[in-house]
Amino acid sequence: MVIAVVYLVVSLGASVICGRLLDRQLKGPQLRAAWAEGLTAEARCTAVRTEEGQDAEGGLVTHRYPTLEFRTADGRTVSFEERQSRHVPAEGEFVTVHYSARNPEGATTRAASFxxxxxxxxITGVGAVLSVAIASTLALVI
Structure with a gap:
């Protein structure tokens, strides 16, 4: 029983840590801040930077990052490189950006998703459910 409790505590802690790390890796806090205020603007693509690299199998991968420029509600012009978008606009094309008044440089073209x-x-919830299930199994077996 003690082993099951120790496992439960350790695995719940790991679930919380993994949830936080994955959220940061996916730029969750920055994206949520951009979506939270509901501010949007039309941004023009001023340039597209191309970067080449290798994938896990060693194959050549090309990434394209557009530089977008827009005007905030208070009239400030902001330019940023979008690294989160699935769609790369052509130079001169307009796209909608979501931004926060406190940090307009953290804007994104990605729409909010559940x-x-x-x-x-x-992530934390799934990890917690698995932790409880495995700890319960350990408690019954041991």
Missing amino acids: GMLHARAL
């Missing part, structure tokens, strides 16, 4: 809004809670 998964990104709740990524930390989902």
Whole structure:
């Protein structure tokens, strides 16, 4: 029984840590801040930077990062490189960006999604459910 309790405590802690780390890796806090205020603007793509690299199998992968420029509600012009977008606009093309008044440089073209809004809670919750299930099994077996 003690082993099951120790496992439960350690695995719940690991679930919380993994949830936080994955959320940060996916830029969750920055994206949620951009979506929270509901501010949007039309941004123009001023340039597209191309970067080449290798994937896990050693194959060549090309990444394209657009530089977008928009005007905030208070009239400030902001330019940023979008690294989260699935769609790369052509130079001169307009796209909608979501931004926060406190940090307009953290803008994104990605629309809010349930998964990104709740990524930390989902990962932590799944880990907690698995932890309880495995700890319960350990307690019954041992």
